[in-house]
Amino acid sequence: MSLLPWIPVATLVGALLALVAGARSAAAARVVALLTALFGAVAAGAAAARFAPSNELVTLVDLPWITQLGIRYHLAVDGISLSLVVLTALAATSGVLFSWTVAERVGEFFALYLTLVAGVYGVFLSADAFLFFVFYEIAIVPKYFLVAGWGSTRREYGAMKLVLYSFAGSALVLAGLVWTYGAGGAEGFSFGALTEAASRMSYGENVAAFGLVFFGFATLAGLFPLHTWAPTGHVAAPTAASMLLAGVVMKLGAYGCLRIALPFYPVGFAAWQLVIGWLAVAGIVYAGLVALVQRDFKFVIGYSSVSHMGFVMLGLATGEIEALAGATLQMFSHGVIAGLLFGVVGRMVYEREHTRDLVELEARPMHRRLPGAAAVFVLAGLASMGLPGFSGFPAELKILVGAWNFHPIWAVAAAVGVLVAGAFTLRVMQRAFFGQFGAAGAEPGEGGERLTLPEKLGAGLLLGATILIGLKPDLLLDWIVPALQSPAFHFAATNVVP
Amino acid sequence: MSIDYALLFRVLLPEALLTATALLVIGVDLVWGSGRSRGSRLQMAVGAGLLGVGVAALVIWQDGAQGSVWAGNLRVDLLAVAVRLGVLGLTGLSLLGLTGSRVSDQPAEYVALALLATVGFLQMAVAQNLLLAFLALELASLSLYVLAGYDRSRPESAEAALKYFLQGGVSAALLLFGFSLLYGMTGRIDLTGISMALAAHADGSLSAVAVGMVLAAFGFKAAVAPFHPWAPDVYQGAPPMSAALIASAAKLAGLAFFWRIFWSGLGPLAATAPLTGGAGGGWVPVLAAMCAVSLLLGNLVALAQVSIRRLLAYSAIGHAGALGLGLLSAGEVGPGPLFYYAATYGLATVGTFACLALLDRAGDGDRIEDLAGLRRRSPLLAACLAVFVLSLAGIPPLAGFFGKFVVFAAAFRIDGLSHPAGWVALLAIAMSAVALYYYLILLKQAWIAEDVRVRGPIEVPPAAALGVVLAAGLLIVLGAFPSLLLGRF
């Protein structure tokens, strides 16, 4: 436990060091970045090994900060945050590995990347709403520069859209939280104080405040119809950034919904549940259908991210403990899987083939040219389809359970979403890698390019994670479920199975 | 009652020091400066000016808050001390930035005028008396009018000065008219006396006119819509550091000035009628409406700008709306948030203009594209500019973010959405998203866009470098530890 609170700070220091190191040589910057990411991984791993699941947030650091407003530098962890910290560690490390070949202004790239990572870590570990918000916003600006500076398709437009939507979402959150603070007469910004303040607001105020906070966070989570920034932004971003953006940063939004919006305003939540659920379901199906007709490989993955996040939001909408646990698990699962998918598209395929057009790729014997990439993508694709044995399956199962309990039609629609996901994943798998499969030619492996060591390590890390959790989801659920028993989630329905 | 003249002298020592420095600068330049290069004359002037500013600041810091002085005509409370120090700091940074500007003919006079303006600012922070207040305001304003027109090589500067002077003159006249009405109604010129008299009984229509006049003057001073039209031209036309001074120190002092007038003097007329009911309503709803218009107009029009300084002007109008919000909420939570926001806003603005001055000196124009390739031409400036712009945009952990945050929190504290301030705060939050767009455009040019014309590196004199680094550093530190400032209140 003792290293955890140092992760955000250490990562920021690492960012600075990477910037300095980059002035000397690109290799130095890479090494610094990798070491920083590994520090986070080691710290998270140590904490995970020693973690004793409990109902409450376990305080790591609690220092007075801005006493005039009752704001404290308060970091704490529970099962939910720890799962997501582990996810961040995985995504950050493999992201650095997948960025090993970035050649321009390497120091700046990794400095921005690590700043983003630090912000993300900070959000997951915060136990004070102001601190949460500060870290949330710290994560915004590096995104712009990463995408506009090192991205590809329409990068400036994509970057601006990405950042403005994120910022607009966070503006909504700020409005809601500060309003609650003011109108509810809160004594500080700790989670408890604001929850209390919210309970003092009138019914209408509660509903409105929940709307602001939830939809502010939901913008970043990619809830339909506030999701339009995501495909454009993720496609424009460089590989490591896409991995992090789709894999982890979107989860910031969902985490905000789970940690702040729902517990602070249970009354408002109850009023909005149906709307949220329907929007989530619409997102699952709509994004899936759009993914089915895309011609750019990366756009398929981008839309699939929106579809998967729809599952998370659906789980949240049902307000059932089982589904909330499923939603958290899905956050982890999709984070890993999105990392894999973007890693394959961006690093393995695009950097070598210089095209992402499925029509062009179909004409090339990709399964022979990049057998490693094909294998990784098949596995990642199966995971993305929700195949049992990978982490997506138990998550989606739990969410479906919650949907059945709350509103059965959602379960049916979600199952349709699963089917569509299978279809578009299969389609892209076929076109991108197996267009020439079966055509006469040499054994795969002959004349094929091998993956580099960093790529293998990065992919291996993520694949290992999704398979491990797929076969033994208890590893995470044993953390998550107790955390959901905390008093903060007392509003959640527990139609726990007998 | 007996008046403690020793105390009065002590309190006025900073002003005296600055005036003396101003005269000294002119004198020394006359004697020593003829035949010397413009650069060394500038350095001498700036050096002397900084010395004066530094000593004055030291005096204020040591003395601290004295309370009521000179039979209640001056009030040296916590806010006054903070504002005086802030103003001196901003002036000091402006002087540092001056070393990086294109040197004008008469640098010593420039510095002297800046110092005299500062004297006006210092007085504005402590005046409790209508006459003194007006005197201070005019002293500052007149100096600023001249400073705005100081660049004789460009007609825009003269135009800016003229517009500033004309509109400023009108607003001064309005203010004086309002003051005289207040005197006529209450028979008093000290703010506390006026406040008591108004609380006892207030003549509806007269007080409305008086308040209206004061609001108009405030609107002009702070560049709040609809009294803002001077701002774009002045920001664009005036020499960069003049604009810096106008945008930072003048605004800080002006806000403190009007805080006293509105809350100490016109407090009883606030009559915050809740939106849900009640008839009438004092200056609070009107001010709230002005802020709302400023926020909208400033941020939306800024989107269309191609000139950096006009963009900054419109964004300043937007910020003025938020600052006005701080003024509104100061009645409930005190002047702490207002001061913090104004001070840090001033820091960011001075820093930005200092960077622009350096660019101007290197021969670049005022268009946004002229920032292209700044990363390569001067990493220091690009980095500091990023800090300044992001602080203006309100990105944590910089001070600008916290300033906005604490002002919004205060606004909601009054009475949530039942009070107009709450709604203005919502608008301000929404507009901050709009503002991010144009701020990012600036940074995009500086950091990402490639310089098509391939211009050479920008030379940054050490004093100017010190100035921008200091400003950036303060923004970072104050952003991380806001209690350093807030705790003073």
Add this chain to the structure above:
Amino acid sequence: MTASLLLTGLVAVPWLGALLLGVAGSLPARAARSLAVLASASTLVFGVLLLARFDPSLAGLFVEERVPWIRSLGIDYHLGLDGMGLLFVLLTGILGPLALVTTLRRATRVRAAGAWFLLLQGSALGVFVALDFFPWFICWELSLVPAFFLIRGWGGAHAGTAAYRFVVFTLAGSAGLLLAFAALYAATGTMNFTDLARLRAAGELAGKLGALGAWTPVLVFLGVLVGLGVKAPLFPFHAWMPATYAEAPAGVSMFLTGVMSKMGVYGFFRLLWPIFPEELRAYAGPLLVMALGGVVLGALAALRSGNLRHMLAYSSLNHVSYCLLALFAVAGAGPADGVAVESALVGALLQAFNHGLSASALFFVAGVLEQRSGGDSDFARFGGVRNAAPRFALLAGVALFSSLGLPGLNGFVGEFLIFRGVFALQPLAAAVATVALLVTAIFLLSFWQRVFHGPRSGAVAGSFADLDAAEWRVLGPLVVLMILLGVAPQLLAGLINPLAMSWAASLTLP
């Protein structure tokens, strides 16, 4: 080896073989082929070992492994085998190696093909032994992946579309399964087949499902029905079948029709019936119509076909639909129909097994014809094969007549028992099915006549070699089995009789 690991071993060995083949990059083709066949044949070994443990008097599971696995979802690692499961395991053990050998015979990329095939075989076995939804569903879904690659990579000209459609259809069905089991878990806290069956037997399941919503029990039933129906296939979910069977390489088609379609049939018996007997009874009418549709459509379409693969595909539809017909007829039965129910059930399972053998053999025949003619198996390309390759004709003939249901061959007893049972339970349906029998006879015989009889023509006019040693090794044992099981059907029936009797008595799984 203790009993508790036999089942795990059964599934694991083919998968291990697949893994080894996958990573051993430098293995020569011969070694790869041997390794693959060995791993595949292990199934038969395990099957025999399990057979040795089988207790004919016991109607329930005779070997079981159950370990808690994922606590938070109430999932156990639960494998188990009763007579029915053993039947299918033995079928896989027989057909697996034969189909594998056929696939690898002339394939390029032996290593890859072998690895995919073993993965497929292991998955199929997993489906037959798993008794908890999670492991069962893993294997069910996993089987799609190797099937897809085998069809795509080693199949015919239009293999791509066929494979894609096959997978998408099955995924659609799987989505229904997922949905249904999520609801079951939500309602009961378990997804274990035996536990759910017990809940149903105790009468509690309907109530719990109903608590989720008025439409939930029906939706859940439909979800499972569709999921299983796509696999079997049950008309009208069969649209993927003809193209897939036609485009897949011969050996893979053997396995598809012989084993994979039986996964669907097995699912009906293991899942649908024990857990949803009331819904089955309620919808027995429409379901009967669907099964009949399959029977009739299969027969008629096969009749109109001019291509052996195509014909066999539809014939498979026809034969599998008989099994389902029997089940649906039983579903509507009452307690007084004990004898008829037993008869139908035993017949259905025997039919499943025997059809596996004969259809596989016939697909092998198609493969031989294709290989000899260097192209497809259109009837027009052949004539008088009997003259050119008499031994081949003999074996093919046996397979053909077995498929026809000639008494004395294995195909007869299953069909006979089915008809005996269905006639007693649903005479009208049986009458319609009888017509289909007639049609079956017609198309099979006309195929026989056109291809095997008459003067040598088309591809046969030139050289047309008789069966070589390798081909004997595949077709021979199949034919021997067909004859053996035709003469002594009690060898198989002994496996399932007690089961059928207890089903008839209680209409649930013990």
